[in-house]
Amino acid sequence: MSLKPQRPHSIDELFARASELAGQRFADLAAAxxxxxxxxxxxxxxxxxxxxxxxxxxxxxxxxxxxxxxLGIELKTxxxxxxxxxxxxxxxxxxxxxDLAGVNWQTSNVRNKLQCVLWLPIDGRREIPLADxxxxxxxxxxxxxxxxxxxxxxxxxxxDRIALGEVEHITARQGVxxxxxxxxxxxxxxxxxxxxxxxxxQVRPRGFYLKTxxxxxxxxxxxxxx
DNA sequence: TCCTGATCATTA
DNA sequence: TAATGATCAGGA
Numbered sequence: 098m099s100l101k102p103q104r105p106h107s108i109d110e111l112f113a114r115a116s117e118l119a120g121q122r123f124a125d126l127a128a129a130x131x132x133x134x135x136x137x138x139x140x141x142x143x144x145x146x147x148x149x150x151x152x153x154x155x156x157x158x159x160x161x162x163x164x165x166x167x168l169g170i171e172l173k174t175x176x177x178x179x180x181x182x183x184x185x186x187x188x189x190x191x192x193x194x195x196d197l198a199g200v201n202w203q204t205s206n207v208r209n210k211l212q213c214v215l216w217l218p219i220d221g222r223r224e225i226p227l228a229d230x231x232x233x234x235x236x237x238x239x240x241x242x243x244x245x246x247x248x249x250x251x252x253x254x255x256x257d258r259i260a261l262g263e264v265e266h267i268t269a270r271q272g273v274x275x276x277x278x279x280x281x282x283x284x285x286x287x288x289x290x291x292x293x294x295x296x297x298x299q300v301r302p303r304g305f306y307l308k309t310x311x312x313x314x315x316x317x318x319x320x321x322x323x
Numbered sequence: 324t325c326c327t328g329a330t331c332a333t334t335a
Numbered sequence: 336t337a338a339t340g341a342t343c344a345g346g347a
Binding site for chain 1: 336337338339340341342343
Binding site for chain 1: 325326327328329330331332333334335
């Protein structure tokens with residue numbers, strides 16, 4: 098384990114480094130990084146993701162790009178239960194609500210981020226103290242043709258509604274693999290969106306999320322069991 | 324019990 | 336405000 102992580106220069110190097118994390122306790126990783134470990138994640142929801150990003154040398158910051166642009170790879174932690182089933186949906190990116198002219202699936206942020214993902218399953222069981230939870234086995238995934246068309250269908254359906262000014266009628270129930278839900282600091286956060294009559298309205302910002310049923314299929318496909 | 328809608332921390 | 340990292344928690 099490197100105490101002073103550097104940016105990986107190849108996918109192999111990144112994958113090897115991620116694989117070394119398997120079985121390691123969050124307490125040990127936090128100690129080596131000299132980071133305080135919270136009692137739970139209620140006030141530190143992104144703590145595990147940030148910790149592992151640190152170890153793998155991902156670029157800090159809030160740019161809407163892949164975590165490793167030069168490798169074309171996005172890093173995602175995936176909290177799972179004792180059976181390896183995902184416990185949470187997976188945030189992908191913010192959903193554009195205005196200026197949709199020329200926006201299409203091929204150039205979308207969703208497709209870009211999901212083209213190649215380094216998944217890092219993590220123990221997400223709340224009944225286990227955070228310090229005692231461990232990292233799982235990393236794997237690299239690229240959507241199959243079937244998975245991508247599923248994502249594309251969902252994405253186009255969501256974007257059609259947004260373009261038609263129906264953003265406020267979008268529910269998390271819509272979409273087979275990809276859903277849209279609020280994504281904000283709190284209820285006071287507002288952003289521009291297209292209204293029913295085509296004018297600009299203020300709404301809660303939205304994000305694209307992968308449903309747990311979809312990430313569960315990915316896990317099954319890789320580990321051949323659940 | 325599960326899942327949707329709400330929320331938390333941080334940086335720029 | 337908007338982007339990143341996500342999980343919480345109560346109602347269906």
